[in-house]
Amino acid sequence: xxxxxxxxxxxxxxxxxxxxxxxxxxxxxxxxxxxxxxxxxxxxxxxxxxxxxxxxxxxxxxxxxxxxxxxxxxxxxxxxxxxxxxxxxxxxxxxxxxxxxxxxxxxxxxxxxxxxxxxxxxxxxxxxxxxxxxxxxxxxxxxxxxxxxxxxxxxxxxxxxxxxxxxxxxxxxxxxxxxxxxxxxxxxxxxxxxxxxxxxxxxxxxxxxxxxxxxxxxxxxxxxxxxxxxxxxxxxxxxxxxxxxxxxxxxxxxxxxxxxxxxxxxxxxxxxxxxxxxxxxxxxxxxxxxxxxxxxxxxxxxxxxxxxxxxxxxxxxxxxxxxxxxxxxxx
Ligand SMILES: Cc1cc2nc3c(=O)[nH]c(=O)nc-3n(C[C@H](O)[C@H](O)[C@H](O)COP(=O)(O)OP(=O)(O)OC[C@H]3O[C@@H](n4cnc5c(N)ncnc54)[C@H](O)[C@@H]3O)c2cc1C
Numbered sequence: 001x002x003x004x005x006x007x008x009x010x011x012x013x014x015x016x017x018x019x020x021x022x023x024x025x026x027x028x029x030x031x032x033x034x035x036x037x038x039x040x041x042x043x044x045x046x047x048x049x050x051x052x053x054x055x056x057x058x059x060x061x062x063x064x065x066x067x068x069x070x071x072x073x074x075x076x077x078x079x080x081x082x083x084x085x086x087x088x089x090x091x092x093x094x095x096x097x098x099x100x101x102x103x104x105x106x107x108x109x110x111x112x113x114x115x116x117x118x119x120x121x122x123x124x125x126x127x128x129x130x131x132x133x134x135x136x137x138x139x140x141x142x143x144x145x146x147x148x149x150x151x152x153x154x155x156x157x158x159x160x161x162x163x164x165x166x167x168x169x170x171x172x173x174x175x176x177x178x179x180x181x182x183x184x185x186x187x188x189x190x191x192x193x194x195x196x197x198x199x200x201x202x203x204x205x206x207x208x209x210x211x212x213x214x215x216x217x218x219x220x221x222x223x224x225x226x227x228x229x230x231x232x233x234x235x236x237x238x239x240x241x242x243x244x245x246x247x248x249x250x251x252x253x254x255x256x257x258x259x260x261x262x263x264x265x266x267x268x269x270x271x272x273x274x275x276x277x278x279x280x281x282x283x284x285x286x287x288x289x290x291x292x293x294x295x296x297x298x299x300x301x302x303x304x305x306x307x308x309x310x311x312x313x314x315x316x317x318x319x320x321x322x323x324x325x326x327x328x329x330x331x
Contacts, residue, residue, distance in 0.1 A: 008097040008136060009042045009065075010035055011159075013087070013110065014058060015078075015102055019051035021058045023171065023211060024102030028164060029062035030172025031129055032100055039136045044068060044096065048086045050076040056182055063175035068094070070187050077196040078106045082189040084113035089187045091118055096159050097136055100129075103163035111163045121155035123162040127267070127286065129169075138162065143263050143286050166211050167267040168290060210259065215241030215272045218261055218288070219249060222277020222298065222317055226254035231321050232276060238328040244268065246278050262287035276317045280305025297321070 010032040014025040025045075032043040045059035045067040052069045059067045070086045087110065091099070101111040103125050115122035123140035127150075130139045137154050140162045144151040155161070210216060217236040219229055229243065236243050244261045245254070261268055263283040273291035278284060280296070280303055288294070289308050296309035297320045306312045313320055 008039065009044050010098040010100065011044045011046050011096040012059075012064070013046045013048075013099070013101045013107065014055040014067075015104060015107055016047075016049050016051070016055055019049070019054055021055040022102060022104065022166070024104065024107075024164070024166035025055070025058055026062045026171055027166070027169040028100045028102060029059065029064060031164070031169050032098075033063045033172070033175065035098070035129060035131045035138075038131055038133045041097065041136070042066065044094075046087060046090060048075050048083050050074075060178070060180045061174045061176050062172060063177045064180055065177065066181035066183055069182060069184050071184065072188065074189060074192065077199075078110075079192055079194050079196065080109050080113050081191050081193055083110050084117060085189045085191070086187045087114050088117045090185065091159065093185075098138055099159050099161045101161070101163045103165045108163055111161060115161050118159065118161075120157045120159055120161050123153045123155065126162045126164045127168045129162070129164070143283075148282060165267040167269045167287075170269055170290065210242050210244050210261070210266050210268055213242035213268070214270050215239040215274070216244045216261070216268055216270045216288075216291075217241055217274045217276065218244035218246070218278060219255075219276045219317075220246040220278030220284075221248040221252070222279075223249070223254075224277075226252075228318075229254065231325065234325050235274070235321055235328070238325065239272070241270070241272075246281075246284050275305050275309070276321060278305055279303050280308065 012028040012032045015022045036043045042065035045064040047055040047069045050073050052071050068090050074082050101107045126140045126142045128141035138160045139152045141152050217232045219232045232243050245259045249255050250257050250260045263286040267287045269290040271292045273288050274295045276297050294309045295311040296305040297313045297317050299316050301314045
């Protein structure tokens, strides 16, 4: 086996569900490649799984130099004990410089336990990453003070660790590395205090998920009531997309929290984001301003959403959205 020069490398955890790697994995591989090229180091993928093949393929497709794979039946479902111990084992053996983990529910739990085990600082929920090419010091950027400021945080502990919000970084173009090394390591966790007995899907959350949607039609308080979201569902259906919303809509009880976009909801970066009756508060914009194209419909010409929109429609959602539906239905 060829030796890996991984002592200052950037590692990415590739989280899977039912064998499928989550999209945040390729977003992070894209960032890791960009940062590693600036410091002349390598990108390593970390795969802990009972079915690692699809994650190995993702690592290869998005240009990792090598992948550490710990495979076993005990990793069929995420458990903090097993995954953090296995990851810690790899870190102790191979000493990465930087670790990137998706800020998913499992990723957040894994990263925080790992940081404690390694006595390393952890910056959570980052939305932007930069590196000093001379010192390899990361500047982890994340919203602070309710999204009114962005903090840049540097750690003076090793490895440097951060979680990154899914959708906060663009999906990179594939950059296949056919020479990627796949390094299998054996590790059996010493403790597994939690056993997953059953997985129950959120029935309210069926259809295209926000993270995967190429088009998101999002509604705010300007939609006036839950019944009016039917027309946003219709528009989303015609465009093959998903419905999202602002926090006000969740607070009103019109849609579940899983639909919320923003600093305390999901970060999304679809090809098209259509904001209907959303004012454009910084906390909302923090979760959608990486969208390729933003269309805003608002009756107030001074609404801040127009500052980030590519297409600004000053008008009443109850006139504009039905007109869009009629036009698309006729095609
Ligand atoms: C710590 C913290 C975290 C937060 N996290 C989030 C978050 O993750 N996501 C989030 O969204 N918010 C978040 N918020 C709340 C945020 O500050 C705003 O209060 C919220 O985004 C406003 O939602 P809105 O735009 O739907 O409602 P409003 O601000 O009330 O805006 C409604 C808009 O609809 C327009 N409108 C009304 N009627 C019509 C019509 N008929 N046609 C067209 N336009 C119309 C109005 O002109 C207005 O611009 C957070 C706040 C804090 C303090």
